[in-house]
Amino acid sequence: MFISELIPVKDALKIIDNIEIKLDIERIPLEEAYNRVLAEDIKALLDSPSFDRSAMDGYAVQAEDTFGSSETSPAYLKVVDRICAGDTSKIVLKQGEAIKIATGAPIPEGANAVVMEEYTYEENNDLEVSKTLFPGENVAPFGEDFKKGDELLKSGKLLRPQDIGIITSAGHDTINVFKKPKIGVITTGNELVMSKSEIKGAKIINSNYYTLKALVESTLAVPELTHCVDDAQKVKEQIETFLESCDAVITTGGTAISKGDVVVDVVDKMGEVLIHGAGIRPGKPFGFGVINGTPIFMLSGYPVASMVQFDIFTRNYLLKMQNIHKEFSIIKKTASRKIASTLGRTDYVRAKTEGNLVHPLKIDGSGIIRSMVESDCYILIEENVEGINEGEECDVLLYDSLKV
Template sequence: MRGFASRTKLKDALKLVLSRVKPLDSEMVLFERALGRVLAEDVVSKTDIPPFNRSAVDGYAVRAADTFGASETKPKKLRVVGSAKIGVATKSRVRKGEAIKLMTGAPMPQGADAVVMVEHTKIEGKHIAVLASLTPGKNVSARGEDVRAGEVVLRRGQQLRPQDIGMLSSISHLKVLVFRRPKVAIIATGSELRRPGTRLKSGQITDINRYSLSAGVTSCGGVANPLDITPDKQQAMRRVLQKALKNDVVLISGGSSVGEHDIAPDMVAELGELLFHGVTLRPGGPTAFGIVRGKPVFCLAGFPVASLVAFDMLVRPAIWVMQGLPPDWGCLRVRTKLTRKVASSLGRVDVVRVRVWSEADKLLAEPIRVTGSGILSSMTRADGFILVPENVEGFGKGIIVEVELY
């Protein structure tokens, strides 16, 4: 971290970021397009679900009282007087000593308060022999059993899952008010960068970060807007940054350290407010953050691993919050046993990529790499990472640690 006047602690950097972001405004969308979106208001059902009493099994609608005492040795005989079909309202009525045949989901006839399963009957001409005693309500799905009219079925701040889309369909809630998805501009800086598939000349490298960061944005619900590769020149940087500010968030990849061509933080300071430059994080230390025209701007390292680590630590939480979710939304953590020691230095948070597997009903974690900001395979081989706090000089072999899964 040589060259930084000061370094902001990771936890303080995250606090600064979260203090400057808030949920975006809301928009109305069709329910079938709302998967993964976050509700901006409660959803209240206007109807009972199911909207009528219906059979929960294939069988016969009966009066429960007509079956009291029935068994295989002492069956009760009932006369079958009709049938009820699914999707068709029935006008039939069950009277004493009668039964109506019906299938699962068919509306219950008037007078019936239970359904005897087909398996518990024997057909005897126009009659059935009931082989089991029933109580009122047996095998009946009552009106409003699932949802009552006026009930809150989904809450503000809830991210919609497939089952939630199904609920919206069941209550015919055709449009939902959701928080807008953040539009995130991604700027890759560096005269040496070339698009994937380009034949490289000496000194040139393939652009990685625009694509990995775009995928990262999409993975947490944002809308990625990758812009053209930008040279390490102030005029070009100023022009593309001003264009990028049409979005809700700006990510600048490269030019965030303290070298001659690292101009991104200076550009943020010139056009707005630079809140920090340099974080106690490895990899990802050369990270900066500021506000330009009310928009959060993150300056990330050019090395792919450092860029993605800083994204996970600082950018992803901000994108969650802008959608109305907690900053640690979607974080899956497991407790594992280290297979070998991890060395670290005081004063910074080390992000150690690890491989996780199960052995003898125990989860084990093998450290892959701590250093190597440009070794992308250390992430593709990993299942997650562990954080070594600033005040700890590593972890010993056999220690139980918490792994955050990718």
């Protein structure tokens, strides 16, 4: 197969985005919830706090007893009980009385304020209070954080530590989250070996294997990897294996836009190839297909091309498979030198930011991994733009902004 018409990036993204995702849900304990995606709305099962509680270590009192009190003219009260956090006083506090109270302990009946220990002096149950309190001072009222039935979080939330905190406080032990999708990665190429010790003649090391594993991990999905020689039958068998156990398949190699490229041909026979050749540089030989509803991302064998294709076409789809909806966050920087570009293809120029400037790297070529290593962003040059002049403002996509 041979597609001479390159599909523009925007159209390619639309085609990919159209492939329906079946979201799976699993129930997990809250200990495992960090960086998982909530698959239910969370309502509070209880009130928090479930009683008026002390916000400070000090003494529960009637605020009225302290009106007009100061360092020079303290109020004198009688300490009638002492309660720690987790305890409840059985005493009903009366005028002129105080109950020593720890942070978090319930305000005793009859009390309406807490004076911080710093403003008191106690000797033999005699208490001096050197401050005027207002009713409610240092009291965290019932339901202050949330009330039973309150909706606290919406399904689809990528859980941060504080989100886990509120779910726990709200009385939940386990939650529904979206399952991490399993992504089968097949690197192809007769020229590839797994280690320096295996290099002979025209063989090179299969860096894509390790890069793709990390790329998939960076989306929180679970990679399963294998390598395959350029043999249609073997590639077909491996895709079949992954179709059984995986939610999506990524391949590298065998996508160049010429006759007889094994991966695209195999996918074409097994299902439908929807994209073959994209208006992107580097990364033109990008393929995308669907076999029985499972998306197949066919990336280039060239390390840099495959990384760019992954970032632009694959990454956000893997996130969407976990119900994380992320868009590219483009920022503006000033180009430190002129950048040439090709009409008809969106360029992703590897570059390095420095304050408001962005320096396009001088090294180019889809095989030069160093260009990805020494850069921290892509400069985007749209397909209808011929290039960017020195000092011109340009669109920048930081690698860090791609992460979840």
